[in-house]
Amino acid sequence: MSENQFEKHILCIGAGYVGGPTMAMIAAKCPQYKVTIVDINAEKIQAWQTDDLPIYEPELLDVVKKARGRNLFFSTEIDENIKKADIIFVSVNTPTKTFGEGAGKSADLQYWEKTARNILAASETDKIIVEKSTLPVRTASAMERIVNSNNKGIRFDVVSNPEFLAEGTAVADLEKPDRVLIGSQETAEGKKARQEIVDIYANWVPRERIITSNIWSSELSKLVANAFLAQRISSINSISALCETTEADINEVANAIGKDHRIGSNFLNASVGFGGSCFKKDILNLVYICESYGLTEVARYWENVVKINEYQEDRFVRNINKALFNTIANKRITLFGFAFKANTGDTRESPGIYITKKLIEEHAHVVINDPKALDNARKDLAGLEENLEFEIDPYKATHDAHAIALVTEWELYKTLDYEKIFSAMIKPAFIFDGRNILDHQKLYEIGFNVYPIGKAALTHF
Numbered sequence: 001m002s003e004n005q006f007e008k009h010i011l012c013i014g015a016g017y018v019g020g021p022t023m024a025m026i027a028a029k030c031p032q033y034k035v036t037i038v039d040i041n042a043e044k045i046q047a048w049q050t051d052d053l054p055i056y057e058p059e060l061l062d063v064v065k066k067a068r069g070r071n072l073f074f075s076t077e078i079d080e081n082i083k084k085a086d087i088i089f090v091s092v093n094t095p096t097k098t099f100g101e102g103a104g105k106s107a108d109l110q111y112w113e114k115t116a117r118n119i120l121a122a123s124e125t126d127k128i129i130v131e132k133s134t135l136p137v138r139t140a141s142a143m144e145r146i147v148n149s150n151n152k153g154i155r156f157d158v159v160s161n162p163e164f165l166a167e168g169t170a171v172a173d174l175e176k177p178d179r180v181l182i183g184s185q186e187t188a189e190g191k192k193a194r195q196e197i198v199d200i201y202a203n204w205v206p207r208e209r210i211i212t213s214n215i216w217s218s219e220l221s222k223l224v225a226n227a228f229l230a231q232r233i234s235s236i237n238s239i240s241a242l243c244e245t246t247e248a249d250i251n252e253v254a255n256a257i258g259k260d261h262r263i264g265s266n267f268l269n270a271s272v273g274f275g276g277s278c279f280k281k282d283i284l285n286l287v288y289i290c291e292s293y294g295l296t297e298v299a300r301y302w303e304n305v306v307k308i309n310e311y312q313e314d315r316f317v318r319n320i321n322k323a324l325f326n327t328i329a330n331k332r333i334t335l336f337g338f339a340f341k342a343n344t345g346d347t348r349e350s351p352g353i354y355i356t357k358k359l360i361e362e363h364a365h366v367v368i369n370d371p372k373a374l375d376n377a378r379k380d381l382a383g384l385e386e387n388l389e390f391e392i393d394p395y396k397a398t399h400d401a402h403a404i405a406l407v408t409e410w411e412l413y414k415t416l417d418y419e420k421i422f423s424a425m426i427k428p429a430f431i432f433d434g435r436n437i438l439d440h441q442k443l444y445e446i447g448f449n450v451y452p453i454g455k456a457a458l459t460h461f
């Protein structure tokens, strides 16, 4: 198709975990639109054009291949592509601020604002700007003020369309979303812009799953969705600590409460703690927003979700230390998994990072095993190499180890030959299942001392 035969020219700024998969899905489902993704990171843009994509996400390559070169394009020419676009999705990173006012809590909007100024400088025609990144409530008004400060006679409408995909299941989440949320100003122009975005998703998402709202509700709903999800994990993890001291079993408790349809059974897996680039960042952002509006009690309430998560990570390491006779100095401890969850190579805010550092503080020798995340693990743990090994083979990784700490729920770990692993480990051999995915009774019978989360330990002494 030639340039002007496409119905719409869609641009996405930011080719990361969100920009890449969401735009690939739009392009695959809508051959009538031209979709271009730009990024300042040339290496990433290059990788998106190969079969070795810059992120690991099941089935993503098939979706990309369906549209790449047909109506899906990757580029580092940001200004030129802004000029040609009718609709610009902004999907740049919005990490927690590390400096100045709000450091450690509020969102760092420097990448976001730079994009707004880029759009303003390069545009020659009217555009719809779509907030895809997760942003503090009322960010759209700042965006509108920046872009509409032009004297070129250009009109910009800002729409919020937060993304709810989860890593590891991004393709399925995008193909069959629970809902798509699109917020705009409630003016005639705002509603018209909103409808244009509804029309894109309506190509494959049932209309009743496309929700529209005012722009502030849309921005806030994204933060609140993540806060509620993380709160569930902190709730079940807090109860896991109580189970360990009362001989109740966290899986049985989760099953019993989850059968109540008002509670529901999803997202009740006790774990070593939640990780990922967003839960902690978005809750802290919510906390900061509440504080800035003087809502101290509300801020404290949500802050505790993060505190319980830190407690859970800390408890896991303390349990290891305690079980290994209160000293892990010079002991070899193998981490099974380093990604923040299974089916991704992403390690951002992974509990594995905290656990490894804490174990090394106690002078343990840590061996990291993960099928997809070793490259990121090397970057996260740079400077600690003296006490570390990275080993892709789980059998070699556990050779001569005193203990295994399972951090990520990869299917692979359920299928290993634990008799073989046990025979090559130092005795007594310990296994700490931070995800409760292994067959604890069987491991115990093999000879392991087994420490699940939220259940009594199975020990031989």
Ligand code: NAD
Pocket (backbone or CB within 6 Å): 013, 014, 015, 016, 017, 018, 019, 038, 039, 040, 041, 044, 078, 091, 092, 093, 094, 111, 112, 114, 115, 132, 133, 134, 135, 163, 164, 165, 166, 167, 277, 278
């Ligand atoms: P990411 O770091 O993977 O990708 C962001 C990309 O933006 C990077 O490649 C970076 O180089 C690029 N970028 C930054 N400034 C730029 C600029 N001025 N011009 C062009 N490119 C620029 O981040 P992500 O995980 O994709 O997250 C993006 C946003 O989406 C965040 O706000 C996040 O909270 C939100 N989000 C993430 C997920 C997720 O699963 N990762 C899910 C839902 C929402």
Ligand code: UGA
Pocket (backbone or CB within 6 Å): 134, 163, 164, 165, 166, 167, 168, 226, 229, 233, 266, 267, 268, 269, 270, 271, 272, 273, 274, 275, 276, 277, 278, 279, 340, 341, 342
């Ligand atoms: C999460 C949300 O699920 C997405 O809806 C959202 O779009 C995204 O954040 C975002 O804004 O970035 P993600 O972080 O990719 O997605 O993955 P989740 O499946 O939510 O898992 C987050 C963490 O919680 C992982 O470390 C996971 O192992 C942990 N978890 C999850 C548990 O410990 N127990 C559970 O029952 C579920």
